[in-house]
Amino acid sequence: MIPELGHIALILALCLALVQGVLPLVGAARSLQGWIALAPQAALGQAVLVAFAFGCLTYAYVTSDFSVLNVAENSHTLKPMLYKISGVWGNHEGSLLLWILILVIFGAAVAVFGRNLPATLKARVLSIQGLIGVGFLSFILFTSNPFARLLPAPLEGRGLNPLLQDPGLAFHPPFLYLGYVGFSVAFSFAVAALIEGRVDPAWARWVRPWTLAAWCFLTIGIALGSWWAYYELGWGGWWFWDPVENASFMPWLAGTALLHSAVVVEKRDTLKSWTVLLAILTFSLSLLGTFLVRSGVINSVHAFATDPTRGVFILIFLAVVVGGSLTLYAWRGPALQATGVFAPLSREGALVLNNLLLAVACAAVLLGTLYPLALDAINGAKVSVGPQYFNAVFIPLTAPLVAAIAIGPMLAWKRGDLTAALRRLLPAAIAVLVALGIGLYLQNGRSFMALLGLSLVGWLGIGALCELALRIKLFAAPLGDSLSRARGLPRAAWGMTVAHLGVALLVMGITVSETWQVEVQQVMKPGDVTTVGPVQYRFDGVMPIKGPNYTAQQGRFTVLSDGRPVREMMPAQRRYQQPPMETTEAAIHSSVAADLYAVVGEGDAERGWAVRLYWKPLVSWIWLGALIMALGGFLSLSDRRLRVGAPKRAAITAAAAE
């Protein structure tokens, strides 16, 4: 009964989405107040209906109702409760429902928090959200109904892929989707602005919080995914330039560019048409990512859908959204005139450089991700683009970007003075020299990449702090004065500094862990001791253990520091019964200074076990840096200026009207 109610709720939501997608749009064009006023109600109604449907599916999972096909195929009574709930989105249909849920929540949030939006703009934005909802709701109802019944109901379900039974991965999809889908709001604003033919600083102010929120969530989602790959897959790496990772990274790059270009629209009333294009592209890349990951064109743990009609549906939907919005852009875009003038050496100039580098990096990732698929489709040739390509392209593109992050905020709007900015960055230049000195002093730190990375960290880290110090007149004014200035500094300024420091931490983590990591692969017998970096691992043997839904061979290491035991590590090879599958469980001890990481492979008592042991200095800084970037974003989001008073559209001036 309850699954049927969920199904009906979804059908009603589709009907409501159709109403929301059409009537307010017509109403805004014809100035029909009643139809315009419909939009927020419809958005709220949709949110309630979809949330109800999602609740129904969750209920089916929690109660292990195997008469629902989706539950029978993806759940199991023995599964811990956390994974019963996360199992709701650990499959194609459920993850699609989660996507829709987040979409309608964002729609409802625009309806609720967008009180100070002009009614017609709000109606148009919500209409576009409604149309996206129509696409996804038809997709779920016509090709992937999560509430389909299975009769007779089996006694036991088939279980969830053990790799997905992990707390990191339980929360990775919701965050990723909050990011992907959050960009739909920026997209809707962009399309609405194209229909209205008007983009101005007020528009940028309305768009920015949504973009910022989406960006923060996407950052966290990507960090969680990378962290999961690091500890769950047992390969010791944290980023593989896998097409699935790239699928989430491309919208992130485009979204980061959007975040920065929206600032230029807001402050200087220029770069409008590019910002609108970026908003369209960012969401298109989110859709492309969903298509790549979910359609099964890429093999991975994420490829749930193997039914070709689903892939075709997403592809058509993608073509309609991207094609439609870009056509609209080509038609209306030229009407978006810039009023501000533009000097290359200025804050806005630096932000354009940021956009340029991010856009090229994003295009390079896109090329490397899509080319093998295109070639396969054209002549059946099987190629792959290795990590070497991405590293070779990405590092030269991001190094100048990271270097420019320190300079940009030092430049004034309109007309910046590069010499003065560089003079203020003197402490950062000294930090670069110190970093180079440390690199040259340390053994194997003399590689070009290590020196480059350390210099960038010194430059950006100290540069960002310099900027903060200048703003609060640290050392130039009495300390109390500086402190009160620091308190008075807008949250957005704090957010920027914190996010930029997060980038510095991230680069630090990458550089140090890649340069100084020690990896040992060898065969060990119980009692053997091997040195890995500054510590020793003593192998104590392997014994069988039994978990709730698996059995395992668990190895045991004692980590020694200066000959004294400091901790035990227990990596394992797990064998799950349902579905039958083996997984490698790495044993990891994380600390700020370094991670210890141990994997035990095959072997027996006579010949010994194959083991892989690591010492990874500062590797946790990578995720820490990403989280701090997201924290900076949230800090900026909490800025009162984004919510109160400011977003009031100025009367159309003669210049803007032309």
Next chain:
Amino acid sequence: MTRKQKRLIAVLGLVGGLGVAVALVLTAFNDNLVFFYSPTDMAEKQIPADKRFRLGGLVEADSVKKDGLVTDFVVTDLRSSVRVRYTGILPDLFREGQGVVANGKLDSDGRFIASEVLAKHDEKYMPPEVADALKKSGQWNDGQGHDASKMNKSGS
């Protein structure tokens, strides 16, 4: 400098920068495109030693020999076969008779030195490239699973 000249310099700088970026991307792209070959492809084409590529097929029965971390095995598409050597921990589901994809290059006596081995990760799965290679060599039957799923990887 007049305003026009400044703008010209800015535009030239931008175009130059973009040109460098594009050149960088395309060079890196050409150098790092990794092709996939089946053992039959390898027999037909002369692949130079030191060219990195991916090899896929089935692990031949009774061919796996382990000596410490070094594993020697034979990859076959049931028409041709290639000797492979891998040093390191093999993926969880590396088994004789099942599909693998190995990443690496040939050494001077025609042995494939794998730096990375991918194996199927559950009972049903066959890497799609391997399935295609078997279809091409005429050795495919539909009883072999083709449920797209997950790859298990082990690299060094």
